[in-house]
Amino acid sequence: MIAREDCSVSTYAYIERPLQEAVLTLAEAGWKQIEIMCEGGHEEILVWPEARLAELKRTGEAYGIRWSLHAPITGCNPAARDEAEAARSERLLVETLRVAEHLGCRHVVLHAGSLEVPGAGLAGKSSGGSMPAGTEEEAAGMEPTSGNEAMAVGLAEGECAAEPAGARAGGETATESAKRRVVGFLTRVLERTAGGGAVIALENVPPYPGLLGVEVSFLRAIADEIDSPRVGLVFDCGHAHMTGSGRCLLMLQQAMSRLVALHLSDNAGQADDHLGLGGGTVPIEAMVAWLAACGYRGSWVLEMRKPEDLQPSADRLQSLTRQFSSSF
Numbered sequence: 001m002i003a004r005e006d007c008s009v010s011t012y013a014y015i016e017r018p019l020q021e022a023v024l025t026l027a028e029a030g031w032k033q034i035e036i037m038c039e040g041g042h043e044e045i046l047v048w049p050e051a052r053l054a055e056l057k058r059t060g061e062a063y064g065i066r067w068s069l070h071a072p073i074t075g076c077n078p079a080a081r082d083e084a085e086a087a088r089s090e091r092l093l094v095e096t097l098r099v100a101e102h103l104g105c106r107h108v109v110l111h112a113g114s115l116e117v118p119g120a121g122l123a124g125k126s127s128g129g130s131m132p133a134g135t136e137e138e139a140a141g142m143e144p145t146s147g148n149e150a151m152a153v154g155l156a157e158g159e160c161a162a163e164p165a166g167a168r169a170g171g172e173t174a175t176e177s178a179k180r181r182v183v184g185f186l187t188r189v190l191e192r193t194a195g196g197g198a199v200i201a202l203e204n205v206p207p208y209p210g211l212l213g214v215e216v217s218f219l220r221a222i223a224d225e226i227d228s229p230r231v232g233l234v235f236d237c238g239h240a241h242m243t244g245s246g247r248c249l250l251m252l253q254q255a256m257s258r259l260v261a262l263h264l265s266d267n268a269g270q271a272d273d274h275l276g277l278g279g280g281t282v283p284i285e286a287m288v289a290w291l292a293a294c295g296y297r298g299s300w301v302l303e304m305r306k307p308e309d310l311q312p313s314a315d316r317l318q319s320l321t322r323q324f325s326s327s328f
Contacts, residue, residue, distance in 0.1 A: 007314045008033035008068060008261075010303040012274070015040040023056065027063040031310075034060075035068040035109070035301050038096060043072050046095050053102050060103065068261070068299065069198075070109040071096045078185040079113030079178040079212050086185065089113075093189050093200075100198040106299065107199040107260050109234050112182050112213035112222070115174060178212055183225050190230060201260040203234040204251065206242050206272045214243060216251040223258045232260035236303075238267050238274065241282045245269070248283055252290060261299035262291075264313070276309030277302075277316045285320060292324040 009031045014022035019042045026034055036042055045056075060067060071093055078093075080086040093110065100108050172180070186200060202219040205211045213219050216233065223231045235255040240248040266280035267273040277284050302313050 005030075005032040006300065007031070007317065008035050008066075008299050008301040009310055010035045010037050010070065010263075010301055011042050012037045012040075013304050013307045013310060015042060019044055020056070023059065025307075027059065027065060032064055033066045033068070033299070033301075035070055035303075037070045038072045039070070039074060043074075045069075045099060046072070046092070048099075053099065057103055067100075067103040067105045068107050068109070068301070069096055069100050069103075069105050071111075073111055076111070077113040078110070078182045079115065081181070086181070090185060090189060090192075094192050097189070097193045097196055097198055097200075101193075101196050105198045107201045107232070107234075109201050109203050109261070109263075111205055111211075112202055112219060113178070114210045114212055115178060116210065175212075175218065179218065179222060182212070182222055186222070186226055186231060190226070190228060196230070199230050199232045199260050201232045201234040203263065204236055204239050204255075206239045214239075216240070216254040220254060220258055231258075233258040234261045234263055234301075235259060236263035236265075237282050237284070237287060238263070238265040238272055238280075238303075241267060241269050241280075242272065249286055249290065252287060256294060256296075259296070259298055261301055263301050263303045264317070265303050265305075274303060274305035276304055276306070277313040279309070284316070288317070288320040289324045292321060 009026055011019065011022045011026070011034065014025060015037065017025070019036065022042070023034060023036075036045060038046060045053075048056075059065070076089045076092045077085060078089060080089055093108075096108055189200070202213060202222060204216050204219060205213045207214045216235065219233055223233060233255045235252055237248055237252070240251040243251070264277060264284075265273070266275040266277050266282045266284070268280045273280065300317060302310055302317075304310055304313060
């Protein structure tokens with residue numbers, strides 16, 4: 001059964017506040033697990049001096065907090081073709097992992113990156129800007145792709161549903177080429193951070209043009225090829241729900257063998273709304289039943305836009321896990 005102290009909460013709910021204030025607000029509210037979203041101003045943690053990191057660590061110890069980090073989305077593209085961009089992204093993830101080790105984080109969430117798609121605005125391009133109070137995809141100027149459109153674009157197993165399926169480079173599809181680059185990127189990062197304990201957890205993303213990792217099978221193929229205990233998956237149910245009816249549960253099942261954590265929020269299948277659980281049509285009950293049957297023991301991260309949705313979502317999650325855990 002999931003109790004309140006077993007739920008992690010993302011600082012995304014307080015993205016407009018300074019990070020230290022956001023953390024203290026969550027800690028004083030009694031949350032015992034916090035995931036720092038390194039976007040929208042909270043990326044400041046990556047340039048904090050050692051003294052400030054040490055102060056945050058002491059705060060965590062005083063409140064009994066366990067940490068995780070969401071690596072930057074802006075400016076971090078593991079699939080970058082440009083060597084300079086790839087090198088900058090690599091340095092950014094290595095720095096994120098350094099901070100994660102300092103705090104004793106369980107995992108660091110990472111997006112697989114993006115490709116340039118004609119007419120997709122900033123999709124597929126790194127930007128030095130900060131994420132506003134809306135979703136990270138809104139910050140990039142992206143428009144959502146409907147579930148049917150996403151399915152029509154990428155049909156092959158392991159194909160990114162939001163990426164052009166027919167594009168080829170040197171005999172490879174664009175997706176195959178991108179997958180090879182992400183594998184190389186992660187292999188180099190693992191070598192540079194050898195001895196570290198934080199798991200790099202690849203997260204499935206919404207079906208926005210140019211984004212890689214819409215399909216869990218694409219991410220699992222990367223993790224399987226690297227085959228390291230330091231590479232796993234984060235399953236975002238809200239993102240999966242946007243790819244089409246019935247797809248959320250299918251993608252959860254695909255992720256199970258490598259699953260490190262869940263990102264939990266709700267939506268109606270059209271936009272990445274980050275609503276409280278029960279506020280949309282994500283099949284939360286069926287998900288919890290499946291996870292209970294599988295004996296899932298990873299992290300449950302509440303990633304909501306509004307702080308007032310956190311406690312009701314934790315209560316709902318606790319009620320559902322109590323209900324379904326007693327059935328097995």
